[in-house]
Amino acid sequence: MSSPVLECSGIHKSFGDLAAVKDVGFSIAPGETYGLLGPNGAGKTTTISIIAGLLERDAGEVRIGGETMTPDATNTKRLVGLVPQDLAIYPDLGATENLEFFGRLQGLKGPELRERVTEVLGIIELADRADDRSETYSGGMKRRLNIGIGLLHRPALLILDEPTVGVDPQSRNAILESVERLGQEGMAVLYTTHYMEEAERLCDRIGIIDKGELMAEGTQRELVQIVGQRDRLTLTAAGALAATAAALEALPQVEEAAVTADGITLIIERAHDHLPEVLATAAKTGSIVKSVDADTADLESVFLKLTGKALRE
Amino acid sequence: MGAAWTIAAKDLKQRLRDRSAYITGLFAPLGLALVFGFVLNPLSDFEFAARYAVLDLDGGPVSELFIDGILGTAEGVEVVSVATLAEVEALVDAEINPLGGTGGESADAAFVFPAGFSDDVQSERPVVMTVIGNQASGTAAGVAVSFARGFASELTSVRVAVATLEGLIGIEVDRLATGVEVLQTPSPVVLIDDTAATKQLDAVTFYAAGMAIFFLFFTVQSGVTGILEERRTGTMARLLSSPITRASVLVGKMLSAFLVGIVSMIVLMVVTSLVVGADWGPILGVTLLVLGAVLAAMGIVAFVGGFATTSEQAQTVSSIVGIILGFLGGTFFDVSQAGGILSQLRFVSPHGWFMQGLADLRGGDLEVVIAPVLAMVGFGVIAGTIGMTRLKKGLRA
Numbered sequence: 089m090s091s092p093v094l095e096c097s098g099i100h101k102s103f104g105d106l107a108a109v110k111d112v113g114f115s116i117a118p119g120e121t122y123g124l125l126g127p128n129g130a131g132k133t134t135t136i137s138i139i140a141g142l143l144e145r146d147a148g149e150v151r152i153g154g155e156t157m158t159p160d161a162t163n164t165k166r167l168v169g170l171v172p173q174d175l176a177i178y179p180d181l182g183a184t185e186n187l188e189f190f191g192r193l194q195g196l197k198g199p200e201l202r203e204r205v206t207e208v209l210g211i212i213e214l215a216d217r218a219d220d221r222s223e224t225y226s227g228g229m230k231r232r233l234n235i236g237i238g239l240l241h242r243p244a245l246l247i248l249d250e251p252t253v254g255v256d257p258q259s260r261n262a263i264l265e266s267v268e269r270l271g272q273e274g275m276a277v278l279y280t281t282h283y284m285e286e287a288e289r290l291c292d293r294i295g296i297i298d299k300g301e302l303m304a305e306g307t308q309r310e311l312v313q314i315v316g317q318r319d320r321l322t323l324t325a326a327g328a329l330a331a332t333a334a335a336l337e338a339l340p341q342v343e344e345a346a347v348t349a350d351g352i353t354l355i356i357e358r359a360h361d362h363l364p365e366v367l368a369t370a371a372k373t374g375s376i377v378k379s380v381d382a383d384t385a386d387l388e389s390v391f392l393k394l395t396g397k398a399l400r401e
Numbered sequence: 402m403g404a405a406w407t408i409a410a411k412d413l414k415q416r417l418r419d420r421s422a423y424i425t426g427l428f429a430p431l432g433l434a435l436v437f438g439f440v441l442n443p444l445s446d447f448e449f450a451a452r453y454a455v456l457d458l459d460g461g462p463v464s465e466l467f468i469d470g471i472l473g474t475a476e477g478v479e480v481v482s483v484a485t486l487a488e489v490e491a492l493v494d495a496e497i498n499p500l501g502g503t504g505g506e507s508a509d510a511a512f513v514f515p516a517g518f519s520d521d522v523q524s525e526r527p528v529v530m531t532v533i534g535n536q537a538s539g540t541a542a543g544v545a546v547s548f549a550r551g552f553a554s555e556l557t558s559v560r561v562a563v564a565t566l567e568g569l570i571g572i573e574v575d576r577l578a579t580g581v582e583v584l585q586t587p588s589p590v591v592l593i594d595d596t597a598a599t600k601q602l603d604a605v606t607f608y609a610a611g612m613a614i615f616f617l618f619f620t621v622q623s624g625v626t627g628i629l630e631e632r633r634t635g636t637m638a639r640l641l642s643s644p645i646t647r648a649s650v651l652v653g654k655m656l657s658a659f660l661v662g663i664v665s666m667i668v669l670m671v672v673t674s675l676v677v678g679a680d681w682g683p684i685l686g687v688t689l690l691v692l693g694a695v696l697a698a699m700g701i702v703a704f705v706g707g708f709a710t711t712s713e714q715a716q717t718v719s720s721i722v723g724i725i726l727g728f729l730g731g732t733f734f735d736v737s738q739a740g741g742i743l744s745q746l747r748f749v750s751p752h753g754w755f756m757q758g759l760a761d762l763r764g765g766d767l768e769v770v771i772a773p774v775l776a777m778v779g780f781g782v783i784a785g786t787i788g789m790t791r792l793k794k795g796l797r798a
Contacts, residue, residue: 140642142797162644170642174635178411180418185411192407193643237639 093276099148123291131300132280169243179223194241212236228259319359328374404645408653426665430612437608451541454511461519509538510545609673611732618723624658625706662695682762693777697751700785707791726750
């Protein structure tokens with residue numbers, strides 16, 4: 089396995105008496121998209137500000153491409169592309185001018201700069217409006233330009249801080265597709281969001297953060313298993329419901345089976361995996377299943393279990 | 402330095418697209434200079450003019466010397482000879498022509514030489530020469546008194562000199578002939594009036610310069626407010642996450658403000674010189690003063706910005722400071738003529754030093770700008786160092 093692009097450990101940052109980030113650590117491999125999932129005020133932006141070299145940390149280690157990141161580490165900053173949560177573009181400049189300006193700051197110049205600007209304008213689909221002032225763009229176009237600037241210098245690590253906040257569904261989908269593509273192209277991506285479905289769709293691994301602490305991390309499946317979540321399977325059925333419920337409860341993957349007014353409710357591990365076995369048992373024990381409804385364990389329920397509150401509270 | 406230039410170039414591009422920059426940097430100072438120079442000061446093209454009546458009952462060589470040699474050669478002075486005291490009184494009691502004191506049946510002042518005046522000069526008797534001012538005349542009557550006092554002083558000097566000569570050589574000389582000869586001889590000591598008129602700016606130049614430096618404090622605000630504005634809009638995060646030093650962000654911002662300040666001053670100087678005939682003075686001296694003024698303005702604005710948390714706050718406080726310093730420095734009226742503490746207070750303001758430097762350039766060499774330039778650079782360096790230190794410390798996303 090190739091060495092991680094980002095390695096951070098024991099990051100701690102306080103603002104006065106408020107500990108904004110407490111002992112946070114994780115790593116991201118090349119081509120991996122890592123999601124930092126947490127509600128507003130959880131410490132996501134502070135964490136990525138430290139990783140991007142905007143903020144000095146009180147304690148801990150941040151290494152990008154093997155080099156230590158600090159606010160003065162100009163060489164290490166070349167490895168990072170930051171897409172801030174707020175639109176960080178100049179509204180009185182066009183897309184080309186914005187890209188050229190930030191490209192020059194990244195050390196690009198001459199034909200290389202022009203080539204990259206043209207390429208990125210294509211990626212963010214703004215080539216036809218490249219010379220218009222960005223203040224005339226739609227919200228989605230501005231967001232795409234915001235992302236494009238972060239991509240311009242081909243960073244090893246792209247940090248996206250809630251890039252879809254306030255974006256219409258169409259533009260949001262375009263942004264998510266772009267991020268998926270970047271991951272496939274081998275770029276390491278750190279993606280913060282409080283949208284569970286974005287984290288589920290994009291991220292290879294997810295860190296759940298709340299009150300400045302990384303509560304858990306892993307793949308979605310690992311996270312669900314860490315907290316021992318089970319799926320809820322609701323069978324609408326008729327027949328020998330009590331016998332069927334008893335037989336289902338005897339299955340090792342079923343935690344609980346209860347007879348309801350119109351059928352049976354099961355608490356079960358990986359409902360989709362074990363559904364054929366459940367249906368076969370019901371048939372064998374004299375029940376006719378009319379419909380099945382599965383509520384699978386998701387990050388929302390994991391978050392609820394870990395923090396005692398909903399993700400978007 | 403490359404990053405600083407990149408940031409400065411971007412800022413300049415934005416300033417060029419910002420119409421309000423043209424208002425504060427060019428149109429407002431130019432418009433106000435024209436308004437103050439022409440509308441509020443209709444005497445901007447004022448030239449001294451006076452009409453003096455002379456009653457010469459003496460007819461001797463000394464009174465003749467005064468009338469022809471002094472009054473007759475003075476610029477802007479018209480001499481009217483009269484024969485009687487009644488005519489004198491009629492002229493000095495008459496209303497003055499408001500357009501300059503000349504013309505019509507009036508005089509700003511009258512000189513009366515009694516009979517035997519020239520003889521009295523060579524004797525030990527008191528010499529009496531009367532000056533009658535027209536109450537309606539201000540400056541011209543005062544100038545008449547100055548003419549008379551100067552002449553009396555010269556006569557006294559000649560008397561003393563001749564008496565000394567007689568004492569030394571023991572021979573009585575022809576006092577009248579000697580005195581007239583001495584008075585006609587150019588003085589070996591040349592007095593240069595280095596205090597007032599020769600070192601004052603004409604009204605058009607005064608207001609052009611005053612408004613230029615007054616608005617300079619608004620023009621250069623863009624550097625500091627730009628830093629705070631980038632923080633507000635989120636682009637500061639991008640700048641600071643780029644592989645550049647924090648110092649280059651500050652330098653870039655200040656560089657753009659410096660260039661905007663210099664260009665706005667140059668444009669104002671050229672336009673006011675070509676359009677309204679402002680006379681800024683020798684180019685090298687003026688260049689040094691402008692550089693000093695821009696540095697002072699940047700330093701003071703950086704100082705204010707270093708203590709501000711938002712661009713609006715920095716803009717408001719900088720504007721207030723600029724207005725106060727502008728008034729103290731005499732950009733709206735010439736406080737150097739006000740006397741007392743007001744004329745001294747102008748030196749707590751770079752505006753005052755700038756205006757003083759320009760005025761001094763009128764009657765002096767290049768070295769007269771050294772003190773004003775050093776004072777302005779001092780303002781810039783002291784205030785700027787404090788301000789930049791605080792700004793750099795507070796440079797954050």
